[in-house]
Amino acid sequence: MRPYLIVLALLFGALLTGSTQAQTASQRDWRTAIRQTPTGAHIIGNPAAKVKLVEYLSYTCPHCAAFVAESKPELLDGMVRRGSVSLEVRHAVRDGLDLSAAMLVRCTGPANFVAAHNAVFANQEAMLAKAQAYRPAEGASQAAQLAGLADASGVTALIRPRLKTAPQACLAATADRAKLVAMAEAAFAKIQGTPSFEVNGTLVPGNDWASLKPRLLTAGAR
Numbered sequence: 001m002r003p004y005l006i007v008l009a010l011l012f013g014a015l016l017t018g019s020t021q022a023q024t025a026s027q028r029d030w031r032t033a034i035r036q037t038p039t040g041a042h043i044i045g046n047p048a049a050k051v052k053l054v055e056y057l058s059y060t061c062p063h064c065a066a067f068v069a070e071s072k073p074e075l076l077d078g079m080v081r082r083g084s085v086s087l088e089v090r091h092a093v094r095d096g097l098d099l100s101a102a103m104l105v106r107c108t109g110p111a112n113f114v115a116a117h118n119a120v121f122a123n124q125e126a127m128l129a130k131a132q133a134y135r136p137a138e139g140a141s142q143a144a145q146l147a148g149l150a151d152a153s154g155v156t157a158l159i160r161p162r163l164k165t166a167p168q169a170c171l172a173a174t175a176d177r178a179k180l181v182a183m184a185e186a187a188f189a190k191i192q193g194t195p196s197f198e199v200n201g202t203l204v205p206g207n208d209w210a211s212l213k214p215r216l217l218t219a220g221a222r
Helices: 003-027 064-070 077-082 095-107 110-122 124-131 142-153 155-162 167-171 174-188 208-217
Strands: 035-036 041-045 050-058 085-091 196-199 202-204
Touching: 035 110, 041 110, 050 064, 050 208, 064 110, 064 124, 064 208, 077 085, 077 208, 085 174, 095 110, 095 124, 095 142, 095 155, 095 167, 095 174, 110 124, 124 142, 124 208, 142 155, 142 167, 155 167, 196 208
Parallel strands: 050 085
Antiparallel strands: 035 041, 041 085, 050 196, 196 202
16 A cells, blocks of 8 residues: 555544544443542533533522422533533531431442432432431430431331442541531531532532522533
């Protein structure tokens, strides 16, 4: 083969490879790309996404549950799935039930995080109602109180099938508990309440999907 034909063949092959890679990336379901940050937050989606969304959420916040349910078809199942938006979930825990739920969800592992996270919000109303009847035993340790809340509210039963470790061991993990507390302290140093959002590093006003969606589209979400 003549030298210029070899060059053309190599160039054509490189173009095909690049096209195939781009096509593969565009067809990938980025909801399955989940990683944990050093601070303990979970990032869902394309690391190279043009729009980076941070959600500050609490499992005992009704407005958070409403946002997750309302936004899911367009945000998680659309923008994140296609790769134009990455979603970072930061826990802004507000109470013991919130803390126990967050710890159990995290103990399912990154691959199960989204399913467990959404399941808690989908069952929030029943969870809160059941938790009202819980009374901790006198002198109970923090781990025992968290376990009691998780059991009484139904969170343990809800999350147990996805857990990588025993519920009691998960809730007794002081390092993970400390990480969640630190994450919440950092969150409430920035935000007024939950849910709250950052788009590409800037805290934006509004606490619902109707106010957040236009900001994502303006930033380049699709």
